[in-house]
Amino acid sequence: MRKSYSLFVFAAAVLTLSFVASAMAQEKADTAKVVGAWKIEVYAGDQTYYLNLVVIEDNGQLAGKISESMGSFTDVVISDIFYDSVSFRFNFISPTPPDGLSRTIKAEFKVGADTMGGVISVPDLDITTDAKATRAS
Missing domain, CATH: 2.40.128.120 (Quinohemoprotein amine dehydrogenase alpha subunit, domain 2)
Known part of the structure; x- marks a missing residue:
């Protein structure tokens, strides 16, 4: 049980960091406007x-x-x-x-x-x- 909870927390953290990095890259590209x-x-x-x-x-x-x-x-x-x-x-x-x-x-x-x-x-x-x-x- 504890192992699956840790795996869930790790997956959530990776997913969150992916969204943040994606948003930052997209905003930077838009400055050309x-x-x-x-x-x-x-x-x-x-x-x-x-x-x-x-x-x-x-x-x-x-x-x-x-x-x-x-x-x-x-x-x-x-x-x-x-x-x-x-x-x-x-x-x-x-x-x-x-x-x-x-x-x-x-x-x-x-x-x-x-x-x-x-x-x-x-x-x-x-x-x-x-x-x-x-x-x-």
Whole structure:
């Protein structure tokens, strides 16, 4: 009885480790969906802002920088990056209208093949607006 219980526990442990390893390998392969250069359009009322995002994979971790096309901020590091092959989220700090003060900006996108749709928000100003990202060619 004890021998069959030990065998069961061993089999369960092997099965669990197999699932974990498989999930980790699958997630790593999916980063190709977000790695690269992106052009983002942010629709804020009657104005559209254009951002450039570059996402890289560095030592197995996603990283990146974002810039505003007119130069109000350039090469700002993105942080708090989350990616699960469906959702891609990150934060960055940059000057924002209407007063040019630096604030945390949060981005959340649903990932497609070469496009991402989602929202950009500035929690300090209680603003959330639609955004669309297209892979740069």
